[in-house]
Amino acid sequence: xxxxxxxxxxxxxxxxxxxxxxxxxxxxxxxxxxxxxxxxxxxxxxxxxxxxxxxxxxxxxxxxxxxxxxxxxxxxxxxxxxxxxxxxxxxxxxxxxxxxxxxxxxxxxxxxxxxxxxxxxxxxxxxxxxxxxxxxxxxxxxxxxxxxxxxxxxxxxxxxxxxxxxxxxxxxxxxxxxxxxxxxxxxxxxxxxxxxxxxxxxxxxxxxxxxxxxxxxxxxxxxxxxxxxxxxxxxxxxxxxxxxxxxxxxxxxxxxxxxxxxxxxxxxxxxxxxxxxxxxxxxxxxxxxxxxxxxxxxxxxxxxxxxxxxxxxxxxxxxxxxxxxxxxxxxxxxxxxxxxxxxxxxxxxxxxxxxxxxxxxxxxxxxxxxxxxxxxxxxxxxxxxxxxxxxxxxxxxxxxxxxxxxxxxxxxxxxxxxxxxxxxxxxxxxxxxxxxxxxxxxx
Numbered sequence: 001x002x003x004x005x006x007x008x009x010x011x012x013x014x015x016x017x018x019x020x021x022x023x024x025x026x027x028x029x030x031x032x033x034x035x036x037x038x039x040x041x042x043x044x045x046x047x048x049x050x051x052x053x054x055x056x057x058x059x060x061x062x063x064x065x066x067x068x069x070x071x072x073x074x075x076x077x078x079x080x081x082x083x084x085x086x087x088x089x090x091x092x093x094x095x096x097x098x099x100x101x102x103x104x105x106x107x108x109x110x111x112x113x114x115x116x117x118x119x120x121x122x123x124x125x126x127x128x129x130x131x132x133x134x135x136x137x138x139x140x141x142x143x144x145x146x147x148x149x150x151x152x153x154x155x156x157x158x159x160x161x162x163x164x165x166x167x168x169x170x171x172x173x174x175x176x177x178x179x180x181x182x183x184x185x186x187x188x189x190x191x192x193x194x195x196x197x198x199x200x201x202x203x204x205x206x207x208x209x210x211x212x213x214x215x216x217x218x219x220x221x222x223x224x225x226x227x228x229x230x231x232x233x234x235x236x237x238x239x240x241x242x243x244x245x246x247x248x249x250x251x252x253x254x255x256x257x258x259x260x261x262x263x264x265x266x267x268x269x270x271x272x273x274x275x276x277x278x279x280x281x282x283x284x285x286x287x288x289x290x291x292x293x294x295x296x297x298x299x300x301x302x303x304x305x306x307x308x309x310x311x312x313x314x315x316x317x318x319x320x321x322x323x324x325x326x327x328x329x330x331x332x333x334x335x336x337x338x339x340x341x342x343x344x345x346x347x348x349x350x351x352x353x354x355x356x357x358x359x360x361x362x363x364x365x366x367x368x369x370x371x372x373x374x375x376x377x378x379x380x381x382x383x384x385x386x387x388x389x390x391x392x393x394x395x396x397x398x399x400x401x402x403x404x405x406x407x408x409x410x411x412x413x414x415x416x417x418x419x420x421x422x423x424x425x426x427x428x429x430x431x432x433x434x435x436x437x438x439x440x441x442x443x
Contacts, residue, residue: 127139210226383404
């Protein structure tokens with residue numbers, strides 16, 4: 001009150017908010033140790049003055065140090081423990097408090113260790129379990145940032161985070177994001193560090209299993225129990241990370257093989273009995289798991305050199321091939337129904353006579369394209385794979401001819417055998433015929 005020349009506490013606090021909005025004002029308040037007084041008010045009145053603390057700790061090192069020295073972490077924690085919010089507005093207390101802590105965490109290792117020691121693991125778990133649409137981003141952003149900043153460059157803390165018990169922090173963050181959504185990148189940054197850099201992808205994926213997943217017999221997979229919304233979200237986020245941060249992240253052979261294992265497993269669960277009406281995400285868990293696992297495999301096979309794979313990039317892709325990736329995709333591609341343009345041109349009854357089994361329908365728009373993309377990426381500069389494709393009559397894949405004289409010769413010797421009646425051409429009195437001399441098509 002003396003500093004502001006105010007007659008009441010409320011007037012002094014209003015002055016404090018105004019003065020702390022500028023760098024000079026904040027520095028002046030820091031020199032007067034105003035933050036210490038605000039913390040004392042929080043304790044004595046059992047009230048939150050988060051906006052004041054937030055402004056004072058925003059980039060002001062002196063105040064950030066005072067906050068730690070004066071037990072600011074304990075003050076906020078104690079008030080949280082007694083706080084019983086009944087409205088959406090009152091839940092904002094947790095959001096603002098986390099933003100204060102995130103500002104303080106930016107000051108350096110000493111401040112980060114104090115925050116970590118106080119809230120790890122149960123405090124972080126409790127905050128991660130607050131699932132409300134109104135507070136999702138204000139909670140998720142600073143919480144993920146605090147955890148990431150504390151673990152960044154601290155192998156000991158990162159190992160603690162990825163421990164069996166404390167891993168529930170990340171699990172609850174993903175569950176909250178799945179339930180109420182997220183909109184910023186700090187969740188991606190944290191998951192990238194945990195899943196790609198620390199090889200904790202598969203343990204996290206398993207912990208996100210549905211509660212009744214234990215009832216799911218691997219020999220008789222159930223469409224409804226084997227995968228959860230959280231697992232679909234995790235794969236979606238990781239596929240976005242892999243596409244957005246090529247050259248920055250590292251993906252191990254272990255992670256690549258884990259993704260392939262998930263892809264194989266979901267193929268045993270999914271029904272290919274309905275044609276897709278949309279692309280990813282579809283809203284169907286098993287289809288989303290299938291699509292995002294395939295999307296990650298596509299990135300791994302396309303950008304092995306750029307991804308900075310922990311193991312030899314050639315070996316990483318060869319491991320996928322030796323694990324049956326190519327054969328699996330070729331069989332899947334062969335079982336799919338023809339392209340729409342072919343279905344229109346060929347009488348359905350004529351097509352049915354060529355196969356004894358009902359063709360599989362694409363579960364999402366772009367599924368066939370993604371399969372072809374993975375195969376194409378595997379072909380690049382791998383002659384033994386190119387030869388295998390030729391032997392399976394898959395001569396029209398991109399990257400199949402590069403540096404492969406045998407495949408080039410096969411294509412050069414191809415002859416047009418006949419034409420297909422196209423209703424659109426017939427309607428205009430046109431027809432495609434094969435010239436008997438040149439074996440080329442003519443209209």
